[in-house]
Amino acid sequence: MRKRILIVEDNQQVAEAIVLSLEQAGYTTCVCADGTTAIEQLKSNTFHLVIIDLLLPFTSGMNVIKWSKTEFPTLPIIVLSSIIEENIVTHTFLMGAFDYISKPFKPSDLLQSINKALQQKN
């Protein structure tokens, strides 16, 4: 079964790039552009992994991570953000993020991280 990945990214160009990388690698993707829609998606669908930006409209990426880790503690979350402040990166790990990848991302880094996260979950 193809793994389903939720992409939460408000920059459409970046979202398209992630979709391309993931679909070429055999994943099924779903994109939403804000935190509130992401939570709705997670409530109503099954995902194997989430890729999320931090600064998002309506509900921040941090809030989505916090909510997800309460509702779906084993769901791996990879943060993809252009914020590189050490304290923010550390905070996302403390909240339970599996990995933190900075933009602009390298597809190989992202795919490697996804593989590791899914392997660890299994």
Next chain:
Amino acid sequence: MNTTKKRVILVEADLNAQLQFKAQFAKSEVEVTAFTSGMGAIQYIKQNGIPELLVLEEAAKPLGAVQTLNYLKDQIGFSAPVIVVANHIHSGLDKLRVQKIITRPYRNADIQFIKELLMLDAIIKNPSSQAYNLDYLMELADGDDTFIQESLKIFLTSVPAQVHALVESFEENRLEAVCQYAHAIKPSYEMLQSKRAANLCDTIAHYAQPQELPSLVKALKKEHETIEYALLQDFPELLNGKKCNN
């Protein structure tokens, strides 16, 4: 004195740390003048004018970073970017409205940040010679030309509206929105490897002082127009996908 060099004033009591900092700029167009106390720097700035950057130790003697900065602002209208060097990050630093707070030992990322900050003037004054580069998109596309076309179309349909909204927010003095737009569009410029536009977005979003915003916003708008023009020159077929903002 070589006036073409960027002048950086460093206030750092530790002579080893001074040397370490200076070594990072030894072969660059940056002239670092170091002082062990804030008073020395104040005197120097009074006599030689405001530098391009002040790097100030949090525990600068005898006044400390906050009072030294207040003095410089009150007495000589100091307005250049400031970086504070702290022993460790703590909540008391929040009140310092400075470009960045860094810790010792100086990390490569911090030095790179300073170098980019010092290039900012050049960014504003010199629009890009090569507006964009498709290498990153080609790497992502992995041979899929349709993806590149699609990505450029998305750029031309989404980014101009956001730049327009950023400028409008600035004109209406909604500075938080200005920062949010700048942060949101930065990755689009990164994808086109437009480093100047991405740096401008980064500075507007995270580091700029309010008084620096007019020139930065103007520079970003100009840089964007250059990129958009270059894309439409090189890919006229994309005109069909571009929405009219007027």
